[in-house]
Amino acid sequence: MHPQPIDVHDTADERLRRDGQRYTSNRRVLIDALRAANRPVTVLELIDGAPGMAQSSAYRNLSVLEEAGVVRRLVTADDTARYELAEDLTHHHHHLICESCGSVIDIDVPAELEDGVTSFSSSVAKSHGFRIEHHRLDLIGVCPACSTAAR
Amino acid sequence: MHPQPIDVHDTADERLRRDGQRYTSNRRVLIDALRAANRPVTVLELIDGAPGMAQSSAYRNLSVLEEAGVVRRLVTADDTARYELAEDLTHHHHHLICESCGSVIDIDVPAELEDGVTSFSSSVAKSHGFRIEHHRLDLIGVCPACSTAAR
DNA sequence: TTTACTGCAAAGGGTTTGCAACATG
DNA sequence: CATGTTGCAAACCCTTTGCAGTAAA
Numbered sequence: 236m237h238p239q240p241i242d243v244h245d246t247a248d249e250r251l252r253r254d255g256q257r258y259t260s261n262r263r264v265l266i267d268a269l270r271a272a273n274r275p276v277t278v279l280e281l282i283d284g285a286p287g288m289a290q291s292s293a294y295r296n297l298s299v300l301e302e303a304g305v306v307r308r309l310v311t312a313d314d315t316a317r318y319e320l321a322e323d324l325t326h327h328h329h330h331l332i333c334e335s336c337g338s339v340i341d342i343d344v345p346a347e348l349e350d351g352v353t354s355f356s357s358s359v360a361k362s363h364g365f366r367i368e369h370h371r372l373d374l375i376g377v378c379p380a381c382s383t384a385a386r
Numbered sequence: 387m388h389p390q391p392i393d394v395h396d397t398a399d400e401r402l403r404r405d406g407q408r409y410t411s412n413r414r415v416l417i418d419a420l421r422a423a424n425r426p427v428t429v430l431e432l433i434d435g436a437p438g439m440a441q442s443s444a445y446r447n448l449s450v451l452e453e454a455g456v457v458r459r460l461v462t463a464d465d466t467a468r469y470e471l472a473e474d475l476t477h478h479h480h481h482l483i484c485e486s487c488g489s490v491i492d493i494d495v496p497a498e499l500e501d502g503v504t505s506f507s508s509s510v511a512k513s514h515g516f517r518i519e520h521h522r523l524d525l526i527g528v529c530p531a532c533s534t535a536a537r
Numbered sequence: 538t539t540t541a542c543t544g545c546a547a548a549g550g551g552t553t554t555g556c557a558a559c560a561t562g
Numbered sequence: 563c564a565t566g567t568t569g570c571a572a573a574c575c576c577t578t579t580g581c582a583g584t585a586a587a
Contacts, residue, residue, distance in 0.1 A: 257561065257566065278551080289569045294552060296567090310461045314577085315551065331514060340514065348506050351499045356525050359493055363482060367527035374507050376518035408541065408586065429576080440544045445577060447542090465552085466576070 243270060243324050250303040261288055262296050266305070266320070275309050275317035275330070275339045312375065313337040329371070333378035344372060394421060394475050401454040412439055413447050417456070417471070426460050426468035426481070426490045463526065464488040480522070484529035495523060 247266055248258040264285045269276065282293050297318055300306040305324065309317045312334045319341075322328070327349075331340040344352075352370055360367045398417055399409040415436045420427065433444050448469055451457040456475065460468045463485050470492075473479070478500075482491040495503075503521055511518045 255566085259561085259567065261568080290551095291553075291570080292568060295554095298553095310463070310465060312461070314461060314465060314467070316465070331510060331516060333516070334519065342510060342514075344506060348499075348502045351502050352523070355495060355499050359482060359525055360527070363491065363493075364530040365482060365484070365525070365527045366533055367525050368485065369526050371522065371524040371526060372503070373522040374510055374516070374518050375520055375522060376511070376516045379515040382517055406541085410542065410586085412543080441576095442545080442578075443543060446579095449578095 241324060243320065246324060247300070247303070247305045250305050251299070254299070254303050256299055256303065259296075261285075261292055262300060264288065265293065265296055265300065269306060269318060269320050272319075274341055275311070275319040277315050277317050279315070281318070309339075311337065311339055311373070330373045332373055332375045333381055334375050335377050335381035338378060340378075342374070392475060394471065397475060398451070398454070398456045401456050402450070405450075405454050407450055407454065410447075412436075412443055413451060415439065416444065416447055416451065420457060420469060420471050423470075425492055426462070426470040428466050428468050430466070432469070460490075462488070462490055462524070481524045483524055483526045484532055485526050486528050486532035489529060491529075493525070 243266060244258070244263065247262070251258050251262070265281060268281050268284050272280075278290075278293055278297065281297075282288060282290055285293070297306060297308070301308050301318075304321055306318050307321050309319065309330075311317060311330065311332050315337070317339060319325070326343075328341045329344050331342045332338070352372065356367050356370055359365065394417060395409070395414065398413070402409050402413070416432060419432055419435050423431075429441075429444055429448065432448075433439060433441055436444070448457060448459070452459050452469075455472055457469050458472050460470065460481075462468060462481065462483050466488075468490060470476070477494075479492045480495050482493045483489070503523065507518050507521055510516065
C-alpha cells in the first residue's frame with residue numbers, strides 16, 4: 236500500500252502547511268492521542284487526556300486537522316462526535332458500535348466483502364449521478380460489558 | 387416476508403398500546419409524514435410539515451415511537467437526527483448520503499452483498515462477544531445538485 | 538378520574554465564535 | 563512584524579425537561 240512507512244507527524248505537518256497552517260504542539264498532542272487510542276475517541280476524551288488544552292482549541296484544531304485530511308470526524312450512535320486518524324495514515328477499516336454505551340471498536344473486513352462494496356458503490360455512483368467518496372459499514376449491537384451489566 | 391400487507395397505522399397503534407401509549411393524532415401525522423417522505427427526514431422538516439405541532443411534542447413523540455419500534459432514529463453526516471419508519475414497516479435498505487448538503491437517499495443492496503455482510507456480522511459477533519442487532523452500509527459522497535452548485 | 542398527552546418556555550449539553558493576548562515563521 | 567494560534571467566556575443550535583392544562587381510556 237505505502238511504498239515506505241508513513242510518519243504521521245511528518246505527514247500532518249506537510250498537509251497543514253499545504254493549507255497555510257502550522258503544526259503546533261496542541262495539534263501534535265491531539266495526533267498522538269488519536270494514534271494511541273486506536274479507536275475513534277470523543278472530543279471530551281481528548282481534552283481530558285490533554286490537560287491545559289482549552290476546549291475551543293481542541294475543537295478548532297480537530298476541525299483544522301480534518302480540513303487538512305489528517306483526521307476524520309465520525310458521528311456514530313450517540314450524538315457526540317468522535318475523531319480518528321485519516322485512513323491513509325492508518326488503514327481502511329470499519330466499526331463495531333455498542334448502541335448501549337456508545338463505544339466504538341475498529342474492525343477489518345474480508346477483502347471479498349470489501350470488493351463487493353466497492354463494485355456496488357460504483358454502480359450506485361453511476362445510477363444516481365453521485366461522486367462517491369467513501370463508504371461506511373458499521374455493525375451495531377451491544378458490547379459484552381453492557382450485556383453483562385444489564386443482567 | 388409478511389404473510390399479508392402490514393398496515394402501518396394499525397401496527398403503530400398496536401405497538402404503542404403494547405407500551406401503554408396512545409396513538410394520537412400528532413403521532414399519526416408524524417407517521418404519515420415519514421411514510422410520504424420515503425427517506426430519512428429531520429425533526430425540523432417534520433415540524434415544518436406539521437404546523438401546530440409543538441417542537442417538544444415532535445421530539446417526545448418521535449422518541450416514544452422509536453421506543454415502540456415504529457420508527458428509527460439515524461445520525462448521518464451532519465449532527466441533526468433524522469427519522470424513518472422502522473424497516474419491518476418498509477423494507478431493509480441502506481443510505482446514500484451527500485456530505486455536502488446532508489441529504490439522504492434510500493438505496494437497496496444486492497442480495498449477495500447483503501448475505502456477505504450478514505455472515506461477516508455473525509463472525510464478528512462471535513469473535514468480539516457482541517450481540518449484533520443490525521448493520522449500516524452507507525455510501526457517502528457528493529450529490530449531483532451539490533457538484534453542480536460547486537462549479 | 539386516572540393516566541397519558543399537549544404547548545409553552547426554560548434549561549441542558551455539545552459545539553462554535555468574538556476577542557485580546559500570545560507565539561511562530 | 564504579520565499571520566496563525568490560544569484561552570476565556572459568551573453565544574449557538576438541537577434537543578430535553580418542568581409544568582400546568584387538556585384529552586382520552
